[in-house]
Amino acid sequence: MICVLLCNNKNLGMNDSSVKLELRIDWSEIDLFGHVNNLAIMKYVQAARVNYLELVDLMQLQTEMKIGPILASTNCQFRKPLFYPGQVTVYSKVDSIKNTSFRIQHIVNNDKHEISAEAHDIIVFYDFNKNTKLAIPETIRRKIEALENQDFSDTTNAI
Secondary structure, three states: OOEEEEEEEHHHOEEEEEEEEEEEOOHHHEOOOOOEOHHHHHHHHHHHHHHHHHHOOHHHHHHHHOEEEEEEEEEEEEOOOOOOOOEEEEEEEEEEEOOOEEEEEEEEEOOOOOEEEEEEEEEEEEEOOOOEEOOOOHHHHHHHHHHHOOOOHHHOOOO
C-alpha cells in the first residue's frame, strides 16, 4: 500500500513540509541475513523520488515535451537494518535548488520511527531532444517552493 501526504516532522531532520511515502516491506526483499537488502532500500528511495517528481509535474512535462528530470547522482548511508514484516516510511524534501539542478533529501524510517537510511539525489533538468541540461522553469521552481513552503532564491549556487 502506498500513501502520499504532506507532513510536518522536525524530529527527522525534515524542516517544514515534507513528502511522505509509506511502503510495505515485501518478503522477497529479504536477503540471506534476514534483513531487507540494500538494493530494496534504494528502490524505496527511487519510489519516493519519482513520487516527488510527479507531485511537481516533472514526469508529465517529460512525457509531453521530452524535457524533464534526469538523475545525475544518488548516494545512501545505511543506518539500521529493516526487517520483514514491516512498514517503511520515506520522507523526501528538496533542500536546495540551483539554476539547472536541485537536491532531494530522503530519510527512510522503519516502523519504530527510527532512521534506517539517509539518501540524497541530484536531479538535473534536461532536454532529451538536444541532450543538454536546461534551466529549471520558473513554474517548476514555484511548485517546489510551494510544496516545501520555502523560498529557494538564496540557494541557487548552494549545491
